[in-house]
Amino acid sequence: MNHELTLTNKKMKIFKDRDMQQLLGHVLRTGTMVSITVVFIGGAFFIYRHGQSIPDYHKWNGIPNFIRTASGIFHGIGALKGQAMIQLGIVLLIATPILRIVFSTIGFVLEKDYMYIGISLLVLGIIFFSMLSGHAG
Amino acid sequence: MTILIFTLILLVGSYGAGLLGSLTGLGGGFIIIPLVTLLLNVDIHYAIGASLVSVIATSSGSAAAFVKEGITNMRLGMFLEIATTAGAMCGAIVAVYIPTNYIAVLFGLILIASAIVSLQKKVINVEHTKSVLAEKLKLNSSYPGPNGPIEYTVTRVGGGFVMMIFAGLISGLLGIGSGALKVIAMDNIMRIPFKVSTTTSNFMIGVTASASAVVYLQRGYISPGVSMPVVIGVLAGAFTGSKILVNSSSSKWLRLIFALVISVLALQMIYHGMTGKI
Numbered sequence: 001m002n003h004e005l006t007l008t009n010k011k012m013k014i015f016k017d018r019d020m021q022q023l024l025g026h027v028l029r030t031g032t033m034v035s036i037t038v039v040f041i042g043g044a045f046f047i048y049r050h051g052q053s054i055p056d057y058h059k060w061n062g063i064p065n066f067i068r069t070a071s072g073i074f075h076g077i078g079a080l081k082g083q084a085m086i087q088l089g090i091v092l093l094i095a096t097p098i099l100r101i102v103f104s105t106i107g108f109v110l111e112k113d114y115m116y117i118g119i120s121l122l123v124l125g126i127i128f129f130s131m132l133s134g135h136a137g
Numbered sequence: 138m139t140i141l142i143f144t145l146i147l148l149v150g151s152y153g154a155g156l157l158g159s160l161t162g163l164g165g166g167f168i169i170i171p172l173v174t175l176l177l178n179v180d181i182h183y184a185i186g187a188s189l190v191s192v193i194a195t196s197s198g199s200a201a202a203f204v205k206e207g208i209t210n211m212r213l214g215m216f217l218e219i220a221t222t223a224g225a226m227c228g229a230i231v232a233v234y235i236p237t238n239y240i241a242v243l244f245g246l247i248l249i250a251s252a253i254v255s256l257q258k259k260v261i262n263v264e265h266t267k268s269v270l271a272e273k274l275k276l277n278s279s280y281p282g283p284n285g286p287i288e289y290t291v292t293r294v295g296g297g298f299v300m301m302i303f304a305g306l307i308s309g310l311l312g313i314g315s316g317a318l319k320v321i322a323m324d325n326i327m328r329i330p331f332k333v334s335t336t337t338s339n340f341m342i343g344v345t346a347s348a349s350a351v352v353y354l355q356r357g358y359i360s361p362g363v364s365m366p367v368v369i370g371v372l373a374g375a376f377t378g379s380k381i382l383v384n385s386s387s388s389k390w391l392r393l394i395f396a397l398v399i400s401v402l403a404l405q406m407i408y409h410g411m412t413g414k415i
Contacts, residue, residue, distance in 0.1 A: 020211065021204050028201035028343075032194060036372060043144075043365040051141035055362065060180040062357030086361035090190055093368070094350045096197045097343035104215060115274070116212060123218045123344070130226035131351040 020107035027103050031096030038089030046082025063087075098127055140362065146177065147366035155195065155374020160381065161395045163255055164342070165371040166192045166313035167248060171402040174241075174415060179363060181237050181415055185312030186358030189350050191371035192314040196343035198372060199379065203336040208280045210333055213291065213323075214340045216274055220298050221305035221319070221341055222348040228309020229349035233356065235310070241410030244311050248403035251317035252396040266328075270294040280333050289330050297327035309349035312358075314342040 066072045067087045076084025105120040150172045151165065158165035166188040173184040203209050232240065271277055271291040279286040291297075300322035308315040316338050323334035353359055409415045 017211070018207065021207055021209070024211070025201045025205035028197045028204070032197045032201065032372075036194065036369065039365055039368055042361070043369065046362065046365065047141055047144060050362075051139060051144075053140050055138065055140050055143045057177075057179040057183050057360065057363055060182040063360050067361065068357070083361040086365045087359075090359060090361070090364055090368070091354070093190060093193055093197070094347050094354065097193060097347045100197075101215075101218075101344060104211065113275075116215060119215055119219060123215065123222055126219070126222040126226060127344075127348045127351065130222070130229070130348050131355075133226065133230055133352065 016107075016111050020104070020111075023103055023107065024100055027100050028096060031092065031099060035089045035092035035096065038092060039086050040089075042082045042085025042087075042089055044082070045080055045085060049082055098124070101127075143177065144362075144366045147173070147363070148370045150176070151191065151367045151370025152374040152377075155191070155371035155376075156378045157374075157395055157398075158195070158371070159199075159375040159378025161255060161392055163251060163395070163399075164192060164314045164316050165195060165375065167251065167399055168402065169367055169371065170244060170312065171248075171406055173363065173367070175402070175405055175409065181241060182358045183360045183363045185232075185240075186350075186353050186360060187364040187367040189312040189346050189353060190359060190364045191368045192312070192346045193343050193350060194368050194372045195375045196314065196339055196346065199375065200336075200340045200343060202379075204340060206281065208332055209336045209340045210276070210278050210280075210329075211340075212274070213276045213278070213329070213333075214337045216276065217298065217301045217322075217337075218341055218344050220301035221308070221345040224302040224305020224307075225309035225345045225348040226305075226352065228306040228311075229352035230309075232310050238410040238413050238415055240311065241406045241415040244313075245403040245405075245407035245410065247307055247311065247313070247315070247318075248399050248406065252399045252403070254317040254321060255392055256396050266290060266292050268292045268294060278333075280330065287330070289333065290328075292328050293326050297322045300326055305345050305348075308342075308345050309352075312346075312349070312353070314346060316342055 064083060066076050067084050073084045073087050077088060101120055101124055105117060108116040108120055151169060154165040154168035154172060157168065169188040169191060170184045173179045173187065174181050268291060271294050276291040279288045304315045304318035304322060307318060319338035319341060320334055323329045323338060324331060
């Protein structure tokens with residue numbers, strides 16, 4: 001009886017890990033596809049509007065001001081600016097692996113794996129801290 | 138040269154980089170940075186930003202397939218991501234204060250190291266030594282083999298962790314996935330089977346790159362005009378690469394050619410860095 005119990009426990013755990021793998025696979029695939037589509041559409045607008053201009057990337061001078069902030073990006077998209085759409089796509093792309101960590105954390109919560117809930121939260125914390133440090137710089 | 142031509146050249150070049158990177162398992166970031174800086178005369182800051190974004194795209198895209206097959210060790214990946222994200226954050230913060238010619242030289246050196254690693258013979262490690270830490274962290278696992286699951290254990294967790302901090306640092310500094318360093322950490326130090334180490338490394342690359350990308354995004358490294366063709370090209374190339382089956386004898390030649398190509402690029406990056414042209 002005891003043996004049977006551990007066996008079903010083991011089976012359940014494997015089942016849950018499998019579930020999580022499927023879930024993470026979906027998150028990663030959807031995230032990549034959505035963001036690359038947004039980048040592609042933005043690229044089409046960008047080429048349509050600026051295709052005949054001369055590129056200026058020889059010297060590093062940051063990025064245009066209107067795509068520096070979230071509100072700037074959304075205003076830019078409203079004005080059909082290609083660079084704003086591309087930047088949104090890139091932000092979504094960067095967010096995809098971070099979202100994967102968020103979903104892993106939820107998965108570990110469902111599995112009641114407290115050690116790995118802590119480890120996932122630590123990774124999220126480091127990324128969050130990194131975001132803040134970039135802002136300060 | 139107009140933006141249209143610039144975009145087309147970048148698209149084609151990135152496609153080739155993604156294809157080669159996928160066939161050899163080293164990722165496209167390697168070729169992107171020299172291609173963009175040496176050939177198109179783009180500032181290395183923009184090159185790093187674009188490469189980093191393309192690294193995230195390929196990692197997420199291919200990890201999606203691997204994780205579903207159950208080869209990726211999710212717990213090992215998550216645990217080591219503490220090291221890689223912390224390293225990547227430090228790398229990205231420090232990068233701003235390092236002169237670009239030093240970065241170019243460092244890039245060249247890492248490129249040569251990776252070329253050597255890519256030529257090394259892959260050994261299939263299936264070890265059964267006990268590690269208390271690995272057991273506590275539930276790192277030992279199994280992966281699907283032809284005759285049912287193959288069990289494996291993980292050793293020297295501490296050493297692998299330290300190597301991962303370094304891999305993250307390099308990734309954050311140079312805007313590459315540093316998959317070669319991650320594979321060294323997992324294959325040579327932690328003795329993980331090759332199949333598991335490559336897929337888990339790939340799984341981790343996206344998160345590592347995101348940790349430094351959030352810094353670069355705010356600092357203005359990630360330019361839409363440069364990143365757009367690079368991301369689309371690399372991802373399309375990597376996708377094509379994943380559909381091509383390479384038999385082992387041509388794969389050996391491919392690796393050799395690839396190692397030669399990146400060594401030439403590496404020497405050029407070092408030369409340009411030393412003469413202050415980058």
